[in-house]
Amino acid sequence: xxxxxxxxxxxxxxxxxxxxxxxxxxxxxxxxxxxxxxxxxxxxxxxxxxxxxxxxxxxxxxxxxxxxxxxxxxxxxxxxxxxxxxxxxxxxxxxxxxxxxxxxxxxxxxxxxxxxxxxxxxxxxxxxxxxxxxxxxxxxxxxxxxxxxxxxxxxxxxxxxxxxxxxxxxxxxxxxxxxxxxxxxxxxxxxxxxxxxxxxxxxxxxxxxxxxxxxxxxxxxxxxxxxxxxxxxxxxxxxxxxxxxxxxxxxxxxxxxxxxxxxxxxxxxxxxxxxxxxxxxxxxxxxxxxxxxxxxxxxxxxxxxxxxxxxxxxxxxxxxxxxxxxxxxxxxxxxxxxxxxxxxxxxxxxxxxxxxxxxxxxxxxxxxxxxxxxxxxxxxxxxxxxxxxxxxxxxxx
Amino acid sequence: xxxxxxxxxxxxxxxxxxxxxxxxxxxxxxxxxxxxxxxxxxxxxxxxxxxxxxxxxxxxxxxxxxxxxxxxxxxxxxxxxxxxxxxxxxxxxxxxxxxxxxxxxxxxxxxxxxxxxxxxxxxxxxxxxxxxxxxxxxxxxxxxxxxxxxxxxxxxxxxxxxxxxxxxxxxxxxxxxxxxxxxxxxxxxxxxxxxxxxxxxxxxxxxxxxxxxxxxxxxxxxxxxxxxxxxxxxxxxxxxxxxxxxxxxxxxxxxxxxxxxxxxxxxxxxxxxxxxxxxxxxxxxxxxxxxxxxxxxxxxxxxxxxxxxxxxxxxxxxxxxxxxxxxxxxxxx
Numbered sequence: 001x002x003x004x005x006x007x008x009x010x011x012x013x014x015x016x017x018x019x020x021x022x023x024x025x026x027x028x029x030x031x032x033x034x035x036x037x038x039x040x041x042x043x044x045x046x047x048x049x050x051x052x053x054x055x056x057x058x059x060x061x062x063x064x065x066x067x068x069x070x071x072x073x074x075x076x077x078x079x080x081x082x083x084x085x086x087x088x089x090x091x092x093x094x095x096x097x098x099x100x101x102x103x104x105x106x107x108x109x110x111x112x113x114x115x116x117x118x119x120x121x122x123x124x125x126x127x128x129x130x131x132x133x134x135x136x137x138x139x140x141x142x143x144x145x146x147x148x149x150x151x152x153x154x155x156x157x158x159x160x161x162x163x164x165x166x167x168x169x170x171x172x173x174x175x176x177x178x179x180x181x182x183x184x185x186x187x188x189x190x191x192x193x194x195x196x197x198x199x200x201x202x203x204x205x206x207x208x209x210x211x212x213x214x215x216x217x218x219x220x221x222x223x224x225x226x227x228x229x230x231x232x233x234x235x236x237x238x239x240x241x242x243x244x245x246x247x248x249x250x251x252x253x254x255x256x257x258x259x260x261x262x263x264x265x266x267x268x269x270x271x272x273x274x275x276x277x278x279x280x281x282x283x284x285x286x287x288x289x290x291x292x293x294x295x296x297x298x299x300x301x302x303x304x305x306x307x308x309x310x311x312x313x314x315x316x317x318x319x320x321x322x323x324x325x326x327x328x329x330x331x332x333x334x335x336x337x338x339x340x341x342x343x344x345x346x347x348x349x350x351x352x353x354x355x356x357x358x359x360x361x362x363x364x365x366x367x368x369x370x371x372x373x374x375x376x377x378x379x380x381x382x383x384x385x386x387x388x389x390x391x392x393x394x395x396x397x
Numbered sequence: 398x399x400x401x402x403x404x405x406x407x408x409x410x411x412x413x414x415x416x417x418x419x420x421x422x423x424x425x426x427x428x429x430x431x432x433x434x435x436x437x438x439x440x441x442x443x444x445x446x447x448x449x450x451x452x453x454x455x456x457x458x459x460x461x462x463x464x465x466x467x468x469x470x471x472x473x474x475x476x477x478x479x480x481x482x483x484x485x486x487x488x489x490x491x492x493x494x495x496x497x498x499x500x501x502x503x504x505x506x507x508x509x510x511x512x513x514x515x516x517x518x519x520x521x522x523x524x525x526x527x528x529x530x531x532x533x534x535x536x537x538x539x540x541x542x543x544x545x546x547x548x549x550x551x552x553x554x555x556x557x558x559x560x561x562x563x564x565x566x567x568x569x570x571x572x573x574x575x576x577x578x579x580x581x582x583x584x585x586x587x588x589x590x591x592x593x594x595x596x597x598x599x600x601x602x603x604x605x606x607x608x609x610x611x612x613x614x615x616x617x618x619x620x621x622x623x624x625x626x627x628x629x630x631x632x633x634x635x636x637x638x639x640x641x642x643x644x645x646x647x648x649x650x651x652x653x654x655x656x657x658x659x660x661x662x663x664x665x666x667x668x669x670x671x672x673x674x675x676x677x678x679x680x681x682x683x684x685x686x687x688x689x690x691x692x693x694x695x696x697x698x699x700x701x702x703x704x705x706x707x708x709x710x711x712x713x714x715x716x717x718x719x720x721x722x723x724x725x726x727x728x729x730x
Contacts, residue, residue: 089536089631094428097554101425114631117536121628125542125553138535179525180633185534 036104051313111135160378459520462635464620490617652700
């Protein structure tokens with residue numbers, strides 16, 4: 001007689017607890033964290049942007065399946081909203097406004113150095129929006145408050161290049177730059193000064209633009225000057241054509257690239273044999289990490305294959321890391337409130353993002369960002385066979 | 398009276414309607430609508446030159462850029478008030494336009510188009526070269542937004558849209574005044590037959606120069622507004638093959654020689670790429686096909702198609718009335 005009410009009470013409590021737990025679980029499942037991403041999904045720079053977008057979705061999927069982003073007792077599922085900037089400033093501004101209109105306050109991207117400065121005033125006019133740039137290398141983009149970057153700056157690229165040209169002691173250098181590339185054009189003068197300062201005389205500075213196919217005029221002039229090294233700054237499709245044309249015009253010196261160049265894009269315009277020995281002064285890319293057997297990079301490669309049947313892109317690991325950086329900052333802040341998350345960004349340490357693939361060098365106090373910018377080691381790669389390989393020794397063999 | 402309603406009251410009523418709808422639109426829609434309005438300003442003013450006077454200028458992308466950079470310089474560096482800078486930017490673009498016109502009107506037909514193409518290319522390069530003024534390829538950053546309109550209490554996106562609509566309204570009314578003026582009539586005569594117009598004693602120099610200056614003024618004003626709304630401008634936005642060519646497409650697709658047709662063209666061609674973002678790789682193809690289609694099958698543009706549809710409807714209504722009328726008469730007997 002006595003036992004029955006107790007059992008009933010227990011059952012009632014149990015039922016209530018189960019219901020509450022289920023309700024909490026449903027609530028947790030329904031909790032969404034919107035991250036917007038802006039990349040060139042279509043257009044001439046889509047070979048950069050599409051793999052970046054896919055890597056972001058792969059990271060979000062990985063986080064979501066392993067419990068989501070934990071804020072207090074709530075687990076948020078990441079929802080990625082994609083906007084295509086077509087690597088054009090005007091389209092990029094519209095894309096950003098679209099994302100903001102859809103409620104995205106955390107933004108990853110862009111890659112195009114022409115788009116990033118166009119987005120900056122809009123981001124800065126919205127203190128509730130945080131941007132993490134995973135592609136553009138142009139100077140002056142980060143503010144260390146709401147705009148951060150986990151990609152190297154163009155200065156890192158130039159440092160790698162100047163170390164190489166110094167180590168190899170090229171007496172003369174010619175430079176050919178994409179006139180429309182904001183990052184490269186903005187850093188051209190400091191680069192020339194650095195090269196001249198260390199004894200690499202710059203004998204020619206020529207220009208081209210995206211989608212050009214005829215470089216004979218500039219290269220005829222350069223070939224006649226016989227510089228020891230020809231530095232190309234721009235995009236891979238044009239870089240391949242310039243390298244090919246230079247060789248056809250009899251240029252015998254060292255060709256050095258300074259841009260991310262997926263072999264699949266390069267080999268559309270030049271044969272592997274013609275690329276043999278070309279150097280590239282950039283930080284290690286996603287494909288380098290895969291080639292070096294980095295476990296996390298290999299895992300990402302497998303996930304991209306499974307999800308999209310796509311290869312890993314050269315910048316994929318940066319985009320992948322960007323999602324994990326947001327996760328770390330939000331969890332550190334313990335809220336989705338933008339001011340707190342922005343503050344957490346400034347306090348993040350490299351050790352707070354254990355899933356990051358890129359080896360970000362810790363700043364003062366182990367911080368990930370210094371004035372909104374990470375430190376990534378520069379490097380040099382050499383084309384061998386069908387792709388790039390890290391160059392261990394900067395001195396000529 | 399009917400003409401006055403069509404010329405002034407309908408655009409004013411449409412402006413009021415659009416302004417009333419503004420608070421109910423989201424930021425993104427308002428931004429796209431703002432861009433459409435700016436393009437419509439360019440299209441209407443360009444139509445005065447292309448559609449009413451018959452001169453195809455490919456230098457107007459540069460004039461749009463002159464207004465944009467002038468706006469940036471005046472408001473961010475010289476600290477001018479936006480409302481003062483806006484007409485001054487129009488005047489600066491107009492002065493540049495008059496210089497271009499003085500050179501270009503020495504030629505005619507295809508040569509005029511080619512010469513303005515060359516000027517457009519030079520202008521675009523100048524935006525790269527004059528780095529101290531334009532920021533070069535890196536762009537001009539930090540242009541202040543337009544100030545809020547008094548009494549409306551709108552946020553930035555809404556404010557931008559209303560200002561763009563107001564500029565479009567002013568452009569449309571001013572274009573209407575121009576085309577109905579003796580200069581407008583002279584422009585039409587030039588378009589039809591310049592030799593005959595000269596023979597009739599029409600002062601063609603004044604008419605076509607005024608048409609060019611008019612279009613340059615509003616291209617400059619639109620550029621200044623575009624710069625203030627974007628807070629940033631880069632040379633890419635003022636290339637001949639993008640902006641210069643697009644103005645021609647807007648007018649041709651909308652309907653040359655009608656002031657309201659180019660507005661429809663601007664709305665269609667601004668919203669289409671936004672709605673078809675997923676197929677943006679094919680946007681140039683779509684533009685080309687649209688232009689080809691309209692040139693071949695509807696040379697008078699959307700405006701022409703609408704007019705044709707309206708007339709057909711009126712004819713159908715009239716024929717129904719005449720068929721029905723005898724029956725009624727018979728019944729009455």
